[in-house]
Amino acid sequence: MKTIDLKTPTMMGKIHVGADVIDARLPALVAGQKNFVVTDSNVFALYGAWFTRHFADAEIFVLSAGEENKNFGSLYAILEKMSAAGLHRNSRLFAVGGGVVGDIGGLAAALYMRGISCVQIPTTLLAQVDSSVGGKTAVDLGGVKNIVGAFYQPCEVLVDPTFLQTLPMREIKCGVGEMVKYAALNAEIFDILERNTDRLTDLAFLSDLIVACIQHKADVVQADEKESGERCSLNVGHTTGHAIELTSGLSHGESVLYGMLFETRIAVSAGICEKEYGSRLLALIEKAIAIEPNAAVDFSGIGESAEKARSDKKNSDDGKIKMAVAKCENEWTMFSLGFEEYRAALVQAAK
Ligand SMILES: NC(=O)c1ccc[n+]([C@@H]2O[C@H](COP(=O)([O-])OP(=O)(O)OC[C@H]3O[C@@H](n4cnc5c(N)ncnc54)[C@H](O)[C@@H]3O)[C@@H](O)[C@H]2O)c1
Incomplete structure (x- = not known):
């Protein structure tokens, strides 16, 4: 254990x-207080015996799986069940699942009695390398991603790569997408992924890289918990990624991969990202996209998706679209374009 x-x-x-x-850790974390578990229907169906073994006395809330359920209605239902279960200030919430469960479970823990202890047990690759770490919790509202939330740190995160054995390949691809995001920011991770593009679906290889990804995120979060500077780097590809997610029906991880592809192309064309570095990064992103090609992907209407980038949380009141982009090895920057300029660049980048 690391x-x-x-x-x-x-x-x-x-x-x-x-x-x-x-x-090593769960029995001690479960002992001594009332516990409440949030998970989703897929994870509960796959790991029923695991829940019985570890959470015999806990109340378990099973959310219907899917991003569309990361909303206020589900949050309200979770909080109601927490209250009905008679949880106290010293009670503990365990979020066992992917990023959807981690985000909504973490927010419920932040709100109930103004904050109870929270443990994250991520079960997707994306949640293990990214969403379970750093304390961002949220639900979506009115077609905008993560617009209502809180920074609320879990006391512990238990990352067990064994969970990945039941994960569909498309979900592995989503996690690799976030790993490529770290590669864009961290030369060591870039180097390892670039030398092993034939192993992007090899669970042993990916599991070995989880610690490096988490360490990168932990370093960034420690320097800038509330995202006023360095933490913005972790949004590489996400401005366009969120716009694609909201309009295409693609999952978060796949949308971020396309977001990185298009934003890197835009940054190279604008001379913001070094050409040679940009080519290497684009090649890596394309390898990740090829893990499980999605035949249904069609970006002919990307100009309309661009509208959704207007509501991105990184934007300010000047009407510009802000993107975090890689510049060269270990360097990134915020890059802004006026909306019409962004839309035109995006249409060009998606051709
Ligand atoms: N808080 C953050 O910092 C942060 C960072 C990145 C993404 N996110 C959020 O995370 C979400 C995406 O997370 P995700 O990709 O994990 O999606 P997800 O939670 O929807 O999980 C993806 C799918 O995998 C299933 N699943 C989970 N674990 C499984 C397992 N072990 N075996 C088989 N199936 C399993 C789920 O039921 C679901 O169908 C988005 O809502 C995104 O906004 C948050």
Whole structure:
């Protein structure tokens, strides 16, 4: 088991990674208080016996799987069930699932009695390398991603790569997408992925890289918990990615991959991203996209998707679209375009 500390002004958290983390940490975390579990219907169906073994006395809320359920109605239902279960200030919430469960479960923990202890147990590759770490919690509202939420750090994150064995290949691809995001920002991760593009679906290889990805994120979050500077780098590809997610029906991870593809092309054309570095990055993104090609993808209407980028949280009141883009090895920058300029560049980049 490898342990990464994450110290912020509000929390000294620990992230444990390894196939032994559940047995090593979960019994102690479950003991001594009332517990409440949030999971989703797919994870519960696959791991019923696991829940019975570890959470015999806990109340379990099973959310219907899918991003469309990361909303206020589900949040309200979770909070109602927490209240009915008689949870107290010292009770603990466990979020066991992918990023949807982690985001909504984390927000419920942040809100109930103004904050109860939260443990994240991520079960997708995307959640293991990214969403379970760093304390961003949220639900979607009115067609806008993650517009209502809180920064709320879990006390522990238990990352067990064994969960990945049941994950469909398309979900592995989504996690690889976030790993490529780290590659865009971190030369060591870039180098490892670039040298192993034939192993992007090899669970042993991916599991070995989880710690490096989490360490990168933990370092960034420790430096800038509330995203006023360095943490914006973790949004590489996400401005366009969120716009694609909201209009295409593609999942978050796949949308971010296309977002990175198009934003990197835009940044290279604008001379913001170094040409040679940009070619290497684009080649890596394309390898990840090819993991499980999606025949239904059609970007002929991308000009309309561009509208959704207007509501991105990184934008300010000047009407410009802001993107975090890689410049060269280990360097990134914020890059803004007026809306019409952005739309035209996006249409060109998606050709
Ligand atoms: N908080 C953050 O910092 C942050 C960062 C990145 C993404 N996100 C959010 O995360 C969400 C995407 O997360 P995701 O890709 O994990 O999606 P998800 O939670 O929808 O999970 C993807 C699918 O995998 C299934 N699944 C989960 N674990 C499984 C397992 N072990 N075996 C088989 N199936 C399993 C789920 O039921 C679901 O159908 C988005 O809502 C996104 O906004 C948050």
